[in-house]
Amino acid sequence: MSTVRRLAPGPGDVELESLLDELRVAPVVEPFGDLALEACDAVARALFRDPAARSHPDLIALASWLRRPNTARLASEARSLGMRVPRGLAFHVPPANVDAITMYSLALSILAGNRNIVRLSSRAGVAAARICAALDEALGAPELAPIRAGTAILTWERELSATAVCSAACDVRLVWGGDETVRALRSLPVSPGAKDVSFIDRFSLAAISVDAWHATGERAREELARRLCNDAYWFDQQGCSSPRLVAWCGDPQRAASASEDLFARLAGALTARGYELPLGAVTAKLAWIAGAAIDRPLTRVRDHGNELSILTLSTLTGLDREHCGAGTFLEVTLPALADLAPHVSPRDQTLAVYGFPRAELERFVRLAGGRGVDRIVPFGEALSFDHRWDGMNLLTELTRQVTISTGHVALGSLALGSVALGSLAA
Amino acid sequence: MLDSLLERPPYSVPRHEKETLLCRRLAELTEHHRASCPAYAAVLAMLWSESPTPAQRLQDVPWLPVQLFKSHELRSIPDDAVFKVLTSSGTSGAATSRIFLDRESAGRQTRTLAGTMEALLGTQRRPMIVLDARETVRERRSFNARAAGILGMSTFGRDHFYALDADMRLRRAELHAWLGAHVGEPLFLFGFTFMVWRHFLGELAPGEIDLSRAVLVHGGGWKQLQAEAVGAAEFRERLTEITGLARVASYYGMVEQIGTVFLECERGRLHAPNAADILIRNPRTWEIQPDGTPGVIQVLSSLPTSYPGHSLLTEDLGTVLTRDRCGCGWLGAAVELHGRVPRAELRGCSDTHAAGLGAAA
Numbered sequence: 001m002s003t004v005r006r007l008a009p010g011p012g013d014v015e016l017e018s019l020l021d022e023l024r025v026a027p028v029v030e031p032f033g034d035l036a037l038e039a040c041d042a043v044a045r046a047l048f049r050d051p052a053a054r055s056h057p058d059l060i061a062l063a064s065w066l067r068r069p070n071t072a073r074l075a076s077e078a079r080s081l082g083m084r085v086p087r088g089l090a091f092h093v094p095p096a097n098v099d100a101i102t103m104y105s106l107a108l109s110i111l112a113g114n115r116n117i118v119r120l121s122s123r124a125g126v127a128a129a130r131i132c133a134a135l136d137e138a139l140g141a142p143e144l145a146p147i148r149a150g151t152a153i154l155t156w157e158r159e160l161s162a163t164a165v166c167s168a169a170c171d172v173r174l175v176w177g178g179d180e181t182v183r184a185l186r187s188l189p190v191s192p193g194a195k196d197v198s199f200i201d202r203f204s205l206a207a208i209s210v211d212a213w214h215a216t217g218e219r220a221r222e223e224l225a226r227r228l229c230n231d232a233y234w235f236d237q238q239g240c241s242s243p244r245l246v247a248w249c250g251d252p253q254r255a256a257s258a259s260e261d262l263f264a265r266l267a268g269a270l271t272a273r274g275y276e277l278p279l280g281a282v283t284a285k286l287a288w289i290a291g292a293a294i295d296r297p298l299t300r301v302r303d304h305g306n307e308l309s310i311l312t313l314s315t316l317t318g319l320d321r322e323h324c325g326a327g328t329f330l331e332v333t334l335p336a337l338a339d340l341a342p343h344v345s346p347r348d349q350t351l352a353v354y355g356f357p358r359a360e361l362e363r364f365v366r367l368a369g370g371r372g373v374d375r376i377v378p379f380g381e382a383l384s385f386d387h388r389w390d391g392m393n394l395l396t397e398l399t400r401q402v403t404i405s406t407g408h409v410a411l412g413s414l415a416l417g418s419v420a421l422g423s424l425a426a
Numbered sequence: 427m428l429d430s431l432l433e434r435p436p437y438s439v440p441r442h443e444k445e446t447l448l449c450r451r452l453a454e455l456t457e458h459h460r461a462s463c464p465a466y467a468a469v470l471a472m473l474w475s476e477s478p479t480p481a482q483r484l485q486d487v488p489w490l491p492v493q494l495f496k497s498h499e500l501r502s503i504p505d506d507a508v509f510k511v512l513t514s515s516g517t518s519g520a521a522t523s524r525i526f527l528d529r530e531s532a533g534r535q536t537r538t539l540a541g542t543m544e545a546l547l548g549t550q551r552r553p554m555i556v557l558d559a560r561e562t563v564r565e566r567r568s569f570n571a572r573a574a575g576i577l578g579m580s581t582f583g584r585d586h587f588y589a590l591d592a593d594m595r596l597r598r599a600e601l602h603a604w605l606g607a608h609v610g611e612p613l614f615l616f617g618f619t620f621m622v623w624r625h626f627l628g629e630l631a632p633g634e635i636d637l638s639r640a641v642l643v644h645g646g647g648w649k650q651l652q653a654e655a656v657g658a659a660e661f662r663e664r665l666t667e668i669t670g671l672a673r674v675a676s677y678y679g680m681v682e683q684i685g686t687v688f689l690e691c692e693r694g695r696l697h698a699p700n701a702a703d704i705l706i707r708n709p710r711t712w713e714i715q716p717d718g719t720p721g722v723i724q725v726l727s728s729l730p731t732s733y734p735g736h737s738l739l740t741e742d743l744g745t746v747l748t749r750d751r752c753g754c755g756w757l758g759a760a761v762e763l764h765g766r767v768p769r770a771e772l773r774g775c776s777d778t779h780a781a782g783l784g785a786a787a
Binding site: 277287289291305 | 465468469471472473490491492493494497498709710722739741767768769770
């Protein structure tokens with residue numbers, strides 16, 4: 001027996017094995033039914049009420065996402081996907097440093113009607129504590145008892161035994177930790193019938209039409225820089241969706257002046273926000289940039305203080321996706337968006353774009369041929385959570401589809417068919 | 427020129443003269459490494475194209491982040507000239523620096539260190555106690571920082587006695603016998619700070635041995651002793667109390683600038699030796715901080731010819747308290763250390779997947 005700490009609902013030490021027994025017999029909740037939607041909405045209300053949560057923009061965005069108008073949209077999308085039933089017990093391993101993912105992952109699974117175990121890292125932050133508190137409060141409502149009975153946010157140290165037990169017991173495992181975590185968890189098997197949903201390390205980029213930039217007015221440029229600031233700096237440019245490379249599409253000289261303009265405005269946005277990197281991140285970045293000067297085909301390096309460095313590449317050929325984050329932009333100039341397609345790698349996740357007509361984006365996706373890029377978004381939406389993530393629809397991943405066929409085949413022909421099969425076998 | 431710095435008595439070169447000589451030497455080294463180390467030349471071309479060449483002031487000498495020696499192999503000598511490869515100790519799992527020395531630079535760093543150590547030990551080689559196990563230095567092919575430190579320091583002593591056995595236990599009987607054979611002689615003790623504290627001092631009864639004619643040099647920092655909350659003052663007091671040690675000196679140095687160590691003077695300050703200097707940089711503007719103001723330490727050394735390590739931005743924080751005016755009488759920048767730049771825990775994640783949140787406008 002292993003003792004683990006339950007953080008929510010109902011904090012305290014629990015025996016993992018008996019908890020699993022309880023979860024197994026927890027009431028089945030209707031997928032995308034009213035109870036599941038209410039549970040999410042109750043968590044949203046608790047977050048909105050929590051003054052400590054209000055200072056976290058990511059929790060506010062999470063709370064909005066958990067509200068009924070949004071979950072009702074998800075429910076209607078799910079209903080359009082055929083008859084969906086829960087997978088059973090879901091085991092979530094959210095990332096250590098991006099707390100809100102914990103709740104997105106859990107909420108989608110509650111909506112899908114699953115029972116859930118979440119293993120929260122001991123490094124999880126303040127936002128995770130607010131999520132646990134909100135969950136504890138929300139699921140205290142008597143009518144949500146069935147969901148409370150099927151939900152457990154746990155934490156344990158790095159010992160593998162509890163992780164192994166949960167992996168063996170679950171029907172679907174969601175691993176958000178990046179390559180290393182995925183690799184570590186792969187060594188702990190899930191049961192043969194269970195599904196592994198893994199989120200690996202990704203790289204994200206932005207593409208800007210040079211002509212469109214020059215045709216854009218002053219205020220809109222300022223707004224674009226502000227949005228890029230959100231996209232890139234919210235997670236110190238360490239999020240998988242944070243843009244790290246800017247591809248300028250168009251004339252090289254006009255691209256150079258557009259680049260000067262954009263990054264000067266970005267520097268202004270950073271100053272306005274009072275954004276400052278910790279010194280350790282700055283010294284690590286200085287070393288990374290010096291290394292890039294040795295290893296990468298750079299033509300120029302410039303900076304706007306500690307928080308923003310721009311490394312101009314002469315080519316994307318051979319570009320690995322190693323990157324130090326912390327306000328470091330690689331940039332390259334290409335004749336057109338289509339010229340980015342040959343360089344797309346499976347690491348590439350989000351492409352934030354400005355100034356391309358939809359047809360050009362679709363052409364780019366066709367040219368990239370599925371090698372990479374799962375999402376194309378406007379500036380400012382790189383970090384918005386979506387239930388379609390890394391090329392998967394989580395509504396589908398978290399449910400099973402049941403098909404029912406009735407009535408179209410007459411009984412007589414069915415019997416004949418059996419006879420025919422029988423004679424074949426003979 | 428280099429000789430004029432190296433052959434002077436330790437801590438005797440006045441600031442103005444030192445800066446003039448050092449600046450010329452460092453500018454030469456910059457050109458030497460630019461010509462001999464393509465990786466270094468690439469860094470200069472990309473990051474230092476606007477800096478004046480040759481540098482007219484110490485602060486204009488281009489620097490490399492010291493961590494670059496962990497991620498990249500940087501050397502200015504061909505394969506067949508490599509005589510020794512030094513590695514930094516580093517915590518387990520962390521990348522280690524690799525420093526390439528040819529015969530000439532290995533010899534030069536030993537001579538330079540000897541010149542500096544004279545300030546503490548005089549010119550006669552003293553009987554020496556190494557507060558470590560002989561086994562630590564047995565594996566001669568991989569010179570980690572601890573072994574390199576011991577071997578480097580060993581050249582300044584004679585009749586060496588390793589005070590610990592392979593299990594880090596005090597060889598008490600042998601120690602008493604060795605001390606008995608050296609009664610009345612000036613002694614030299616060397617060890618790493620936490621080894622001295624944990625495996626030597628912790629084992630001794632007050633008055634058990636008499637080290638009143640000995641000098642202890644210790645290094646490696648206080649990190650391992652943080653859990654025991656031992657500071658420099660207590661360390662020194664306990665040593666004096668238990669062994670009667672006359673002089674205790676720590677030092678500041680790194681494998682990336684082997685040979686130039688900053689010794690602690692009797693006032694407890696670390697002094698830049700003749701062949702080296704220190705600059706303190708503002709962590710936001712990277713301009714030079716005025717003396718007395720803390721910042722990030724940049725170290726300058728006139729020694730490295732086999733690898734481009736003559737000007738390095740460290741990950742250490744410190745303050746230059748005074749130059750040439752320390753009450754101890756030693757010349758050179760007198761420094762106080764404030765520890766390491768803390769490792770940054772960024773909000774996102776380098777090894778963990780950070781997925782999106784609505785920071786959308």
